[in-house]
Amino acid sequence: MNRVLVVGKGAAGTFSSWLLANKGWEVILVGRGTPSTAMSTGCLRSQPNVCRSEIMEFLNNEMMPWTYGSREGMSKIGTSYRCWMSPPHSTWKEGEAPKSVAVVGLEGHPSLQARVASATLNARGIRAESLILPSSVPSDVPLAASLFSDESWETLADELQRQSAEAILLPAMVALEDYHQLDILELRSGRRVLEAITPLSAPGQRLGDIMRSKAAGSGVTIWDGRKVTALDVRDGEVRGATVAGGQEVRDILIDAVIIATGGPLVDGLALKERNISDPFGMFQVVRSNDGLRGGYDSSNGMLIASDGHPMNNVAGAGDCLSSERREYGSGLTEALEGAYLAVQALEGS
């Protein structure tokens, strides 16, 4: 059996792990910290050009169905947000925008600054008013659906029912297992319930949770809170890796690696100047002025060694690769497509 080490627990890392496990590889997924995927809006901006059905299968889940197509939602500050795939309460089909919205904020809590969002919406011609509810949630505690009891969901529904607005914009707060609360709220209030498009919040967490459980469900071994401190590379091939976490340092033998460590990468981190050793320092880096597009150089999904030759069994995917076409906000689709190509490259090698 071939053993592959995948570095990075974001979209590129979990999707490639899932794909490889389904193809019969023994997969070890290593990562630490919060990946950008879990900080994202939890939506895909652009439609994938390759592996669309694999992505849809990967993200499919029972608790939260997805909507696809030309979708539009409202960002946390009230600006328009367009995407291809989103949770059902995040967006509407383009052209079906609500004419009036009540924006729900909790007094003093930063989950949704209702006055900011309503002012922007009004300036855009969408009638909006803010509905500020009293709150006992401290401002530094992230708002979560679990803070609401069944009664408080009912009280909220009653409050929303009294609003004249056609739709309600709520702070993003429901975790995957609470997603059904939004459906119930919509039924009880008789208003279209929308979740503000909010990065660094519940929607990204939900997406991360779906991806992670999918990977784990297909047999991937996940090592949390650990990092790769060294790779054993000989003759254009990786043979092993050192993985460290806490007191434990473990050397493992591997047949392949996928690097999916996210960006920005080594080129901007000034590791050399700070005397920090880089376990992936043997791979070529393409530098970029804005830090967004720089990253590891690659050829058909494989990373390039410092001698200029492509590696035989080291693939890369996602934001850690250099990309000329990457735009702010477009990384997620690119990461998923890249993961698919990286897996194809490893399978072909």
Add this chain to the structure above:
Amino acid sequence: MRKDVLVIGGGATGAGIARDLAQRGVECLLLEMGDYCHGASGGNHGLLHSGARYAVKDAVSASECAAENIVLKEIAPFAIEDTGGLFVSLPEDDPDFVDLFTTSCRSAGVPTEELTSKEAIACEPGLDPKVVSCFKVPDGSVDPFSLVQANMDDARSAGATVLNHCAVSGMTVQDGRVVKVEVRDRRGGLPSSIVPELVVNAAGAWVADVASMAGCHVPMGLDQGSMLVLDGRQCRHVMNRLRQPSNGDIAVPNHTSTILGTTSRLARSPNDVAVSKEDVELLIKEASAMLPSLRECRAIRTYGGVRPLLGGGGREASRSFAIMSDDKVDNLLSVAGGKLTTYRLMAEKVSDRVCEILGNGANCRTHLEKLGPAPDPKGGSISSARLRRKYGRAATSIDTADTRVLCSCEQVMRSEVTMVLSKGDALTLADVMRRTRAGMGYCQGFDCSLSVLEVMIERNQVDPVPSLKEFLEERERGLTQATGDQLRQEILRRHVLRGVYGLEGKE
């Protein structure tokens, strides 16, 4: 609108003049085109000079600094941290400079105390053990925003009218007098022209531009200096290199950060503040020669200022100041040069001239009357000391029962923002930041700007998207040289602001 004296410029000098004149009973109006400290008063390290830095080359400025250092510690203790300063020389520095330094300090009236290397390291543990000589001087760190705001508040309560976001756009000169001054007002409510008896041009780096509106010439050198903000207080004292003043000599612990500075190059205009990659590398290299651990610190942002220097620019130019009038125009005084440390002295001399012209016999009192309270001698709580440092007298009007935190990097409470907004002169997000520090930390306003905006919208009409763009563009200018962890933070910030919210920043 008729006024006795129109003061142009809301930096430290203008603020000091408005306060001084108001205390002497002169009716005056101060106009500032941006916010207070718009120019060099905000674009400096926040170093309260002892005079030691200028002792060898610029004895006049050194003794001015030495005297004002004592005065400011007395009248504005809230805005100053009496950290003390160290001058240290390293093996590569010229040993002969040390004697020159001590004799010059003595003749300029700057007290110095020599420390052995062992004593120096004991009081400044991060110091490179290779230190050769070390002298302790009464340098300190000063919060220019808090100091200038206190001057403005004091001027107002003595009867002056102070308006920020009001730019002077033109002057009409008739028979050798400025008879009318045109104003472009961002805040609304001010007549479009003013008829002053006397105009005081304290526009800092813009002093020549303002003088030229009246057809006068002020010989000025504009000199850009770059600064780098490091996270955390990395030294206890203001750190100076003991050598001929050169680039990257200074590190100042200020609030929650350490500010490294500065560099020196000719500036093409008062707005030519851009910081280059080379400046940043030089600042880190030079400062870490004194404090080696600085190399590993997280650099939060860079900023630049343009020094208005007398005559030419550069390190050779005098840091002293001059009051200039032009034979062509009787009622226009221009003041230029000087340091933040000597702002009060400059204001006193200008006000003396103004009073002489107006026939007002009152004496200066700005060195006698306090601008605000001293820190609590019993220590007080950390948060009350922090509030006093930022707001001086106004700290007592903050509702400390409301402890909701709005900016988590700088631990700014919502009640601080509401207090600042209630004064009526904070119109933009950046204005609130200068007063509260909300937005000056790690995330550079990414996290707190929405919460500050929410409070601003609650009080008056603010259009959120343009306000956010204006603020975030300004913050981004300080992040063009970001590396390391701050670069990670910056890319995340841009993903959210541009990618998700659709706010295009400047490239």
